Amino acid sequence: MKVLAALRWFISVGFKVLRVVPLATSLGAIFTLVSQVGSLLAALLPLKVIILLGSERIPSYFPPQLQGYGKTALIVGLGAAALACFAIHLLAEWLIKRLAAYGASSLILHSRKLALFENQEQLLSKAYQRFAETLAGGVFIVFAALALARVYPLQAVVAGGYFVTIWAMLVLSRRLIQVLREQEVGDFVRLVGVLANLGFFVSFATIVLDSLLGTRVSVFWAIVTLLLVRQLFRRLASLVGDIAILYSQRLQLNALLFHGHLYAGTAIPEGARGLWALAEPDISGSWLTPLIERVGGTVAGGVEVHWVQSGTPDVLMGVVNSVADPKRTYLVKLFGKNRTALARHEASLFGAMECTAAPLPRLCLVEQVENFNCHLFDWPMLKTVKLLAAKDALRAVTAGLFSVRPSSSLVALFTRSRPMIWQRLDSKLQERLRLFARDDELSLLDNFTASLTDIKAKLEAMPLAIITSDLPPDALWLDRQGELWASQWGYWALEPVGASWPVSEKILPLLPAAFEEAQLLRTDLKAMTIWHAELAALVFAFDKACQRQAYRTAIELVEPILSACDSIDGHASKE
Template sequence: MKVLSVLRWFASVGFKVFRVVPWATSLGVLSTLVSQLASLLAALLPLKVIILLGSEHVPSYFPSQLHDYNKMALIIGLGGTALAFFFIHLVAERLIARLAAFGARRLIAHSRKLALFENQEQLLTRGYQRFAAALAGGVFIGVAALALVLVYPLQAMVVVSYIAIVWVVLYFVQRLSHVWRVREVGELTKLIGVLADLGFFVTFVVIVLDVLLGTAVSVFWAIVTLLLVRQLFRRLASLVGDVATLYSQRLQLNALLFNGHLYAGKAITEDSKGLWTLVDPDTFGSWLAPLIERVAGPAAGAPQVRWMQSGTPDVLMGIVRTQSEPQQSYLVKLFGKNHGALSRHEASLFAAMGNAPAPLPCLCLVEQLESFNCHVFSWPMVNTVKPQTVGRDAMTVTAGLFSIRPAPSLVALFTRSRPMLWQRLDDDLLRRLHLFVRDIEVSMLEHFAASIASIKITLEAMPLAIVTPELSPDALWHDNEGSVWASHWGRWTLEPVGSNWPVNEKFLPLLPAAFEQAQKLRTELQAITIMHVELAALMFAFDKACQRQAYRSAIDLIEPILRAYDGMDSRPVAEGR
């Protein structure tokens, strides 16, 4: 981010805040400053008490004013004063929180706008508190720097020189490195914190060397200087972090504070900008051709790419075709940084399943491009499906997954990480359903409650299947033979066979044919009946309805669930994982 633009924005926010709530802001800054100073003194005085406890007399390097007092009186006095400053720190922090909440309410009321987004008052309260802390931090740094110049001029020169050197280095790194420009605020704050700690140790080394060389500064003031420098660097790191965090929320804060600003949703993040630059026509050739060559081998010419919408924000998807004969086709997916977990979850599926049959594609390569995750699939698909056939094509994918047995390593990995369907059905769910049930449905719900334990045991014993909920028009594809494939697997789960099948009157009757076809390809499915599979489909739909808090829809599923459960074959289900 550009420093001058950040400072200009911070100044404009400051003028607005002081104009609307001048006394609360001033008192908040003063309280923050008092809190910081009290915290510093509360940490300094116990150190002096420890020094006194280890000395027979008041050390000679203590200020001369303290030599007139008895050692025990000094210990009690300094200890009591430390507790008093700690109490002042707590009171000041409490006052800061109340002033921040008051200031945020006044600012929102002054803007005279509708509710713009969730938790806007909490966001403005935290922002207002950060603003006051940043101002107080700036005042504290100025006062500490002045005290340092008066007490220990050499260390003041060291601190200023260190800050100047760090500033210049970061400036040139930011100008020359594209990777640095797309770093997140949290990473910047961590870096500044590390540099601040390094600055403290540089000052510490200089103080030690100066004392060993016979400085005129007393040991007492050397200790005070060390603590002062420690607090100065901490406040400087906090100041940078507060300003950077506020600037990252500038669209929301501008909309809340300024009448001329509107809020149209989440801003395009720096990460997203970096991601989209990878698919710029002048950019993608430099990384795409070497990537495809690693999979397909040397090519006669540059590969052709057609970018397709993925249906998921910050997930970019392109169909790549090689120029050499025979022509090969690949799917390249780029994941934004906010989808790191999504990409890792997708990769874990294919790492365990290997070259599984359709509808699972073949993952050829997992790579990282400028800190963005990239997946390359073998992809001989023609085009996405037509909107009017999405329902049936999604069922084709689900039916195809019934016949694929999940690898034991995948089952072990998933069951250690995520709750299974039978584990998600708890007693709290039944208590909530009682709030929405009608009088004529009470007995049915009681029957369901009495059967739920047995239903869960049945589901737990059933064979598992891979389930993917991402079966939108953008995620479904046809190949030349008419087979249906899915391109998004970032939210896959493992559920009892039958899960994710539509349970409406139109599609549920098609489940037996799909199950019979899966039984021919997967032998462990011979141990269950169609009623088991129908029960799994209905319980999966029941769980999804409850997750959406669509409790009336869930209650409507109870009768067919009981009908499927009561109609199951009495023979035991053999486990097949």
């Protein structure tokens, strides 16, 4: 985050907010300041009560104005004042939330724009409240610094010197160190919080050292100073964090607040710019060549890469060839910072499979390149599938996966992590289906509910197959023998064999041929019938329809599901 740019943007937004809702913003800042002072006093006064309770008389370092009261009266008075300050703090917080909601709605009405994105009112309300807190925090810091300079000048010098030193170090380090420059907003806010806590301990050490050297500051004011310094550093950390978070949301806030700004999606994050920089011709060879050499030995003449569409945002994909040996072909994939879970899920599939076959490629290497996840595949592919043939190719990939038996370690890994289809079938779902069912379909739903336990037991007993959803056409490839392969495996799952097969009237009748071909290659499918596979396909489609809340589609699948279940039972009784 650029500090000066963030400050300029914050000031421009501040003028805009104050111009549109001056009263609500001013009151919000005032109540925020009252809340902070109330919170500080509510924390300080009980400490004084504890000190009085542990003393036989009023300590001499208490202010002269308090010495005239009796000990009991002072304890009761300070305790009541602590409760009053806490009540004021709670009341101020309630008023702040009400003012934030009013200010946000006023700003949206003033912008006179269509709805730009989901939860825009909540985002603007939180941003507006954060803005008011920042204003109040700035005022609090100014008054706290003046009070500190008046009560304990040495502490004011130490706190100010620490702040200037840390500020200079942060600015300098973010300019010189690449890792800090690309730091996420959340990491930067946490770092500022740690530095603020360190500043408190520096002030604490200063008080201890000053006391040992014979300070003239009383214990009472030393305690007050310590609490004041703690609140001062907390407010500073909160102020920096609030500005950083607001600046990270500047595209949405600009679109909501300023007439001349349009919202076209989130900004390209710094991590994404770094990701795409790795694809530049002058840079790609420097990190690709060592990866290829680790897998296939020395590369004579370097490598050349042809970048191809991955079909998935923030995932860079390229076909890499050795210049001296064009037949040595690899597929490299770089995952953006927001695709870390996708990369790990893909790597877990190939890490747990002992062997791979079409459509699963061979994963050669998992590595980190400039803090980005990188996968390198052996890739003797020729070309991508044409768009018109993508649906047939996707179905062929599904059929090919029926023939690949998942390893026991992969099954154990997945079942410990994700709910299986028989676990996702909830009897409570029937209540929602009944809301969309016609009168003549209610008895059918009753039969489905009665058969649900049996259906789940049948699915649980079936062998599993790997499935992958959301395969874009760009992820489907053909090798020189015409074999189909897929390049995207970040969304794989395990389901009973037959699941994910299309259930349309034209495609479902093609399932028996694909299933019988898989039976020839997998001995664990011998005990299954085609009706088992159909049941898995239909229940999987039913589950997907329910997830999309397409309940009419789900209801239409109930009768075929029951029919497949009856066919399984009928075949079993004949045997």
